[in-house]
Amino acid sequence: MATSDKSNSRSRGEGRRPNRRSNSTAAQSDVLRASMQDAIRGSHINAGQDSTAALLQQLAQTQPLDPVQDGTATGTANIPLARPEPVVQAEPTVVQPEPAVQAEPQEEGPAQAQRSLQASFVDNRLNSNTWQSWGFRLVPDVKERLAKRLEADKRSSGNRRLAQGHYVNAAMLTVCPKSVKGQLALIRGWLTERDAYTEQGRPSNYLVSKPVWDTSSTLDMELTAASKRGQVVYLFSAVLERFLDMLDEGGTLPPPGRRNS
Known part of the structure; x- marks a missing residue:
């Protein structure tokens, strides 16, 4: 019986040895398999990292x-964009102030001419001591026209x-430009109407108010300095003729206090 137990023990013992070897082999296989899987995963990760790094480097370049x-x-894609036009900055505009121009007296209508004539008459009657004589040279036809107008107005007005x-004084106050430039322009226009030909002027003395006397006494010198000698006779003639034109347009002079409107 004892012998039989020992035999059984050996056979069990001998049967266990092969089991230890198989278990060890299996464990080694598992370790090897795990190592291989780790290596495969590592290679994939490294490959992914390498490809990602290469892609980033390519994008950076x-x-x-x-x-x-x-x-x-x-x-x-393939949609052209208009290039913006260059912005051109406009240069600032500097506005230069225009020089002040002295306003020239405008030729008034017939009523104004009659009022100016009546005012000269009244001023002479009330302030005769301030009126002075000055020599005005006029071309012959203008001088004759003045004499005829005076006779007609005396008859129509009863004055x-x-x-x-009175006519010369009113004409200088109403028609004569204040500036030499305007005076020369009036002379040029008047001579152009007459084809630049006139008879020689004749001197005549007329009583005028102090403002007209002050102006007339310096005109010859001023016009000579700005142009040439002999211009003042044309200025006086042009001024008086323009004034007579205005009076003729308004008809005969009415009695005092009944001026034509």
Whole structure:
């Protein structure tokens, strides 16, 4: 019986040895398999990292496209963009102040001419001590026209005290330009109407108010300095003729206090 137990023990013992070897082999296989899987995973990870790094490096080396220089916008292929026009800054405009121009007296209508004539008559009657004589040279036809107008107005108005000086005084106050430039322009226009030909002027003395006397006494010198000698006779003649034209347009002179409107 004892012998039989020992035999059984050996056979069990002998049966266990092969089991230890198979278990060890299996464990080694598992370790090897796990190592291989780790290696495979590591290689995939390394490969992925390498490819990602290469892609990032390639993107970093690629210059972004300028939508203006390239002619296309990002995300919009083959659509040309208009180049912006260069901004041109306008130069500031400096406005130079215009020099002040002295206003020239405008030729008034017939009613104004009659009022000016009546005012000269009244001023002479009330302030005769301030009126002075001055020599005005007039071309012959203008001088004759003045004499005829005076006689006609004396008849129509009944005012026998009217004098040629009243007409000359009113004409200088109403028609004569204040500036030498305007005076020369009036002379040029008047001579042009007469084809630049007139007879020689004749001197005549007329009583005029102080403002007219002050102006007339310096005209010859001023016109000579600005142009040439002999111009003042044309100025006086032109001024008086323009004034007579205005009076003729308004008809004959009415009695005092009944001026034509």
